[in-house]
Amino acid sequence: MRRRIKEGFHGRQVSIGVRRDLSEPFTAPSARVPLAVRPFRTADLPALFPLTDAEIGAQEREDIAWRLEMVERGAFSSRCFVAVDERSDTPCHIQWLTEAGYSEVIRRAGALPTLGREEAMLENAYTPSAYRGLGIMPAVTALLAERAAVLGARHVVALIDEGNVPSLKGARRAGFWPYMVRVREQYCYGLIRSARFMPMQAAKPSD
Template sequence: MDVQGLGATVARYARAARYTVESGTYKDTAKRLGQRVSSSHHAYGLKRDLTLPHETPVAKIPIAVRPLTDADVPRILDEHAEVDEAERWERHTRVRLLERGIGSPYVAVDPDDDPCYVQWLFGPRENDEVREFFHGIFPELGADEALLEGAFTPTRHQGKRIMSAGMSMIAEKAADLGARHVLTFVGVENIASLKGCERAGFLPAIDRWETRRLGRLRVEFRPMDADEVERARVLKPSSS
């Protein structure tokens, strides 16, 4: 690592430490530090083909999708809001992504224009920035591919099926980047998010294994065959 890169790393950890003290997110910080030392994580890469017919899911409240604005940030990503420790940490990680200035963040808003869901869209021109920020946990995007990442729904808006509807509409913005296929990644244990992704038109396509030993990260990607895709699905056609 060069001097500039080392300086950026030190600054990142210093900020994380400062935020931990200010916000009281000690439990989440300790959990993540432990995972950096030794952990294994299995996730599915789900893919949607934008050329295939898809009916946008209907949320329990009317929503629309638009780019995130500066005015939206304190309304959906306030790092010091009176929410539980886990949600404060989730907000903090999205603020870090926002400050890095990569990707295109979109929000789903309710009829009062209150942001209730946020997610970032990345195109292949940002492969280097995505690899650096996310430490290589996503595959290189092809010319006709895009990536959705950073999904977040505040607790007060959860349970309204906003994720699947908002994600479906944000994915379609990838066509403006020249993309046909949109990827997103979800841990295999996160059944609620897997269901939301399938409702948004995404199906399992890739197995991803992340392994950390003594802080060293190894990431493996493997395409799934048709039988594996069907076994990995959490929604069957009759229940979607």
């Protein structure tokens, strides 16, 4: 009930859909710390979301917990990856690679785009505040896109809030370009929800 009241009578969220064509050659950017990417382990959570980190809100923790639960239930065709700082083996970034075929119920609830047979989606990228500003997100995003290519994907997509300028810049560094806009709206404290996906003119100069 408190969460619905917080949403208010009307809310609107605009996200930018970005996409990378994996058939085009691309040199992945490097982070300013040595990184290794591996599958997520439950023991990584305290380092990724320390209770003492004031920049992590309750909503962020809830979203991550929900995402992990849905993956465990098999509602997503998804793989969760973590980047670790090789100097100390400390987890410093988390991100999901989701393939076509996830639950239609989950797609609608999360207002996610329908993925084609040769598409994959990167979701819920998060870097703890202690590791921000080191170029980790674009480096890991580019590496996970390469993993998607190995799995047979031709394109990788992601959705980024229009106000999240650092992530939009990071996606550009990872080889992603805007291709659509998603507008989510809710009315009556979340009782009525809608989502629209609208194509936009490609920003890539070669298009």
